[in-house]
Amino acid sequence: MLERLNEALERMEQKPGDPVDVAAMARTALVSEHHLRRMFSALAGMPLSEYVRRRRLTLAAAEVIEGKDTLLDIAVRYGYGSAEAFGRAFRAMHGIGPGQARRSGAALNS
Numbered sequence: 001m002l003e004r005l006n007e008a009l010e011r012m013e014q015k016p017g018d019p020v021d022v023a024a025m026a027r028t029a030l031v032s033e034h035h036l037r038r039m040f041s042a043l044a045g046m047p048l049s050e051y052v053r054r055r056r057l058t059l060a061a062a063e064v065i066e067g068k069d070t071l072l073d074i075a076v077r078y079g080y081g082s083a084e085a086f087g088r089a090f091r092a093m094h095g096i097g098p099g100q101a102r103r104s105g106a107a108l109n110s
Contacts, residue, residue, distance in 0.1 A: 004029040005039065012052065016059055017077045020052050057093045060086070064098045065105060071098050 008025035026036040040048045056078040063074045075086030090098045 001029075004031075005036075005043075008036065012055075016052075016056055017079050019079070020048070022048065053089070054093065057090060060090065060098075061094060061101065064090075064102050067102055071102070074098075 008028040011025055011028060012020055022033050022036065026033045029036055029039075031039065037048050040051070044051055046054075060074050060078045063069060063077075064071065069077075071086070072083045075083050078086070080086035080089065087097050087099075090096075090101075094101065096104075
């Protein structure tokens with residue numbers, strides 16, 4: 001059962017910026033969407049949606065620090081509609097804005 005759940009999560013990890021297809025993940029895990037969400041919450045200690053949000057912001061933080069792409073490109077890649085929305089979410093998780101993180105090379109949460 002745990003192997004199937006890992007396979008389902010791997011689907012999300014392959015394209016972290018794409019919308020999460022919970023139905024496809026549930027089919028991979030051979031459970032209902034409701035059961036997948038309940039199982040995930042019990043195992044991870046957080047809802048699937050919160051995990052996805054944090055995971056995306058962790059991956060985005062690495063790209064922000066790396067400095068190769070613009071902040072807007074990174075925001076769009078990880079599913080944010082604007083640099084402002086990305087900045088708010090980034091600041092809420094990491095305690096620092098993406099521009100400031102890039103300039104200072106700050107250590108960020110993951």
